[in-house]
Amino acid sequence: MKKFEYVIKDELGIHARPAGLLIKEAKKYESKITLSKDGKSVEATKLIAVMGMAIKCGQTVEVEISGNDEDAAFDGMKAFFEANL
Amino acid sequence: MIHANGKSVYRGIAVGPIVVLKKDDGQVKRRKAEDPEAEINRVNAAVKQAQEQLADLYEKAVKEVGESNAAIFDIHQMMLEDEDYLDAIYNTIRTEFVNAEYAVAVTGDNFSEMFAGMDDEYMKARAADIKDISIRLGKCLSGQSNGGFESEEPAIIVADDLTPSETVQLDKEKILAFVTVHGSTNSHTAILARMMNIPALIGVPINLEEVETGMQAVVDGFEGEVIFEPTDDILECANAKMQEEQEKQNLLKSLKGKENVTLDGRKINIYANIGSVSDIGYVLENDASGIGLFRSEFLYLGKSDFPTEEEQFQAYKQAVQTMAGKKVIVRTLDIGADKKADYFELGKEENPAMGYRAIRICLKQPEIFKTQLRALLRAAVYGNISIMYPMIISTEEVKRIFEIVKAVQEELDNDGIPYKLPEQGIMIETPAAVMISDELAELVDFFSIGTNDLTQYTLAIDRQNEKLDEFYNPHHKAILKMIRIVADNAHKCGKWVGICGELGADLTLTKEFVRMGIDELSVAPSMVLKLRKVIREMDISSD
Numbered sequence: 001m002k003k004f005e006y007v008i009k010d011e012l013g014i015h016a017r018p019a020g021l022l023i024k025e026a027k028k029y030e031s032k033i034t035l036s037k038d039g040k041s042v043e044a045t046k047l048i049a050v051m052g053m054a055i056k057c058g059q060t061v062e063v064e065i066s067g068n069d070e071d072a073a074f075d076g077m078k079a080f081f082e083a084n085l
Numbered sequence: 086m087i088h089a090n091g092k093s094v095y096r097g098i099a100v101g102p103i104v105v106l107k108k109d110d111g112q113v114k115r116r117k118a119e120d121p122e123a124e125i126n127r128v129n130a131a132v133k134q135a136q137e138q139l140a141d142l143y144e145k146a147v148k149e150v151g152e153s154n155a156a157i158f159d160i161h162q163m164m165l166e167d168e169d170y171l172d173a174i175y176n177t178i179r180t181e182f183v184n185a186e187y188a189v190a191v192t193g194d195n196f197s198e199m200f201a202g203m204d205d206e207y208m209k210a211r212a213a214d215i216k217d218i219s220i221r222l223g224k225c226l227s228g229q230s231n232g233g234f235e236s237e238e239p240a241i242i243v244a245d246d247l248t249p250s251e252t253v254q255l256d257k258e259k260i261l262a263f264v265t266v267h268g269s270t271n272s273h274t275a276i277l278a279r280m281m282n283i284p285a286l287i288g289v290p291i292n293l294e295e296v297e298t299g300m301q302a303v304v305d306g307f308e309g310e311v312i313f314e315p316t317d318d319i320l321e322c323a324n325a326k327m328q329e330e331q332e333k334q335n336l337l338k339s340l341k342g343k344e345n346v347t348l349d350g351r352k353i354n355i356y357a358n359i360g361s362v363s364d365i366g367y368v369l370e371n372d373a374s375g376i377g378l379f380r381s382e383f384l385y386l387g388k389s390d391f392p393t394e395e396e397q398f399q400a401y402k403q404a405v406q407t408m409a410g411k412k413v414i415v416r417t418l419d420i421g422a423d424k425k426a427d428y429f430e431l432g433k434e435e436n437p438a439m440g441y442r443a444i445r446i447c448l449k450q451p452e453i454f455k456t457q458l459r460a461l462l463r464a465a466v467y468g469n470i471s472i473m474y475p476m477i478i479s480t481e482e483v484k485r486i487f488e489i490v491k492a493v494q495e496e497l498d499n500d501g502i503p504y505k506l507p508e509q510g511i512m513i514e515t516p517a518a519v520m521i522s523d524e525l526a527e528l529v530d531f532f533s534i535g536t537n538d539l540t541q542y543t544l545a546i547d548r549q550n551e552k553l554d555e556f557y558n559p560h561h562k563a564i565l566k567m568i569r570i571v572a573d574n575a576h577k578c579g580k581w582v583g584i585c586g587e588l589g590a591d592l593t594l595t596k597e598f599v600r601m602g603i604d605e606l607s608v609a610p611s612m613v614l615k616l617r618k619v620i621r622e623m624d625i626s627s628d
Contacts, residue, residue: 007393007395007396009395009396009399011361011362011363012207013205013207015207015208016156016157016160016211016214017153017156017157017160019160020156020159020160020163023163024163045168046167046168046169047160047163047164047166047167048164048167048169048170048196048215049167049169051200051208051211052199052200052203054203054204054205054208056205
């Protein structure tokens with residue numbers, strides 16, 4: 001299991017479009033990927049649930065990854081957050 | 086005559102017949118399903134059909150409103166694949182033995198209520214997206230078409246609310262304006278209306294039973310009002326206003342992409358002033374050749390603590406990348422006076438305009454300054470950035486700034502972080518800086534004259550004080566003389582000089598500024614093309 005924390009920098013937070021891209025990225029991997037904020041967790045492959053977290057600019061999310069391809073998923077997700085959020 | 090007001094999302098005027106779009110009552114009948122799995126198969130078939138429709142809509146929207154605005158239909162497709170959404174539908178069918186239509190409607194209501202209940206305006210508006218996909222799915226299930234309205238002549242669309250897909254399906258050539266009873270300024274309908282340059286009013290409290298298709302109406306996006314069955318006087322007035330607006334728009338459109346050059350061949354740069362990264366859209370829309378004043382305060386105000394280096398770096402990087410090689414002049418922190426943030430703990434001052442503000446804070450608290458400089462130097466790698474220091478009164482200050490910049494460079498070198506040292510200039514906004522502008526010009530790369538503060542300090546007039554209006558003359562000879570001195574001193578040293586205060590946008594002074602040889606005017610984005618027009622019609626060779 002690997003995890004990282006990330007502070008959202010996009011002014012709009014994880015709004016519809018980046019949420020959509022996030023889901024596409026998460027679905028590339030076999031590993032189970034969860035997003036957590038303030039003790040609430042959702043699977044990163046579920047669009048409506050991710051949008052439902054209403055993650056805003058400046059908030060910290062924790063991304064937890066576990067599975068066979070967790071190393072690749074960790075690098076991929078980290079790069080995705082840095083480039084898009 | 087019926088008259089109503091709403092929120093305007095696009096400033097424009099439309100006159101014409103209305104078409105009232107009424108939703109079918111949306112009541113979905115609950116039926117008992119003997120074979121839940123058969124209903125689930127129907128749901129899956131409908132999802133497939135809806136996906137195909139959305140893929141087509143996406144293609145249509147990309148062509149009409151661009152990829153980033155079309156993305157919502159991509160999101161809709163993904164929402165339709167969402168496991169939670171589909172599981173909720175399946176579970177409703179399996180546990181309640183109901184028909185697919187009913188399960189879809191109930192699930193759509195539940196999920197959209199979840200978004201409607203959020204405390205974030207943007208997310209609230211997403212409730213409409215969930216409703217949209219649920220209605221689409223419902224129609225696919227019942228075999229109804231998803232077609233838009235049919236109209237022979239262009240018309241004003243009046244509806245309770247429009248879903249994004251309804252908006253895009255409408256034939257653009259046939260729409261004069263939108264008027265909706267519900268909807269928010271964050272809805273995709275509002276965003277699309279802005280993209281399509283169509284007047285749109287939302288949140289208009291009218292009773293759709295009182296208006297009918299074929300009625301005449303006037304939609305005034307400037308005033309935020311709609312008038313059904315207007316009198317001849319109102320109609321005439323609106324037509325005149327519309328024509329005037331049209332002429333203005335055509336004129337401005339014809340100026341886009343043109344050079345800022347006078348009839349006798351003098352060129353000048355017209356840049357835009359902005360206060361946040363999100364304003365860059367207006368800069369590009371109005372064809373400014375760069376950003377002449379990027380107020381960095383937005384990064385500091387409305388926060389509970391100092392913005393981090395990373396936060397600032399991302400904002401500057403985004404700005405220069407979006408501007409793609411065009412100049413972006415960032416003014417360093419200009420907080421104090423009327424702009425305050427609690428965490429700076431600035432304390433109360435007798436005379437804040439002459440107090441602890443801008444570069445004074447940066448020099449006394451260099452840690453704050455260094456964070457910003459590091460972010461700026463790092464962002465300079467990604468595009469054409471310039472740094473501008475505000476409120477300068479002496480050469481010593483400039484030298485102290487450069488020492489701090491040097492220290493920052495050394496830190497970045499030691500950390501092995503890539504950076505570039507950008508062009509560095511100062512604001513000329515104190516009479517002191519004007520008087521020693523010959524010495525300052527030797528130290529820096531450029532000057533930008535901040536006429537608002539310069540006027541206030543020179544005339545000793547507080548602009549917030551209404552009692553002083555009769556004494557306040559923005560065209561005071563003293564100010565114009567000062568601008569000339571600064572321009573001459575800059576040019577003697579081979580440096581460029583710009584104006585970024587309100588005077589820069591004063592069209593009655595443009596000719597005088599061109600004559601002085603001012604190299605750049607930085608104005609509000611909406612003023613860029615107006616200024617270009619004046620410059621292109623000017624000839625200063627004869628005087």
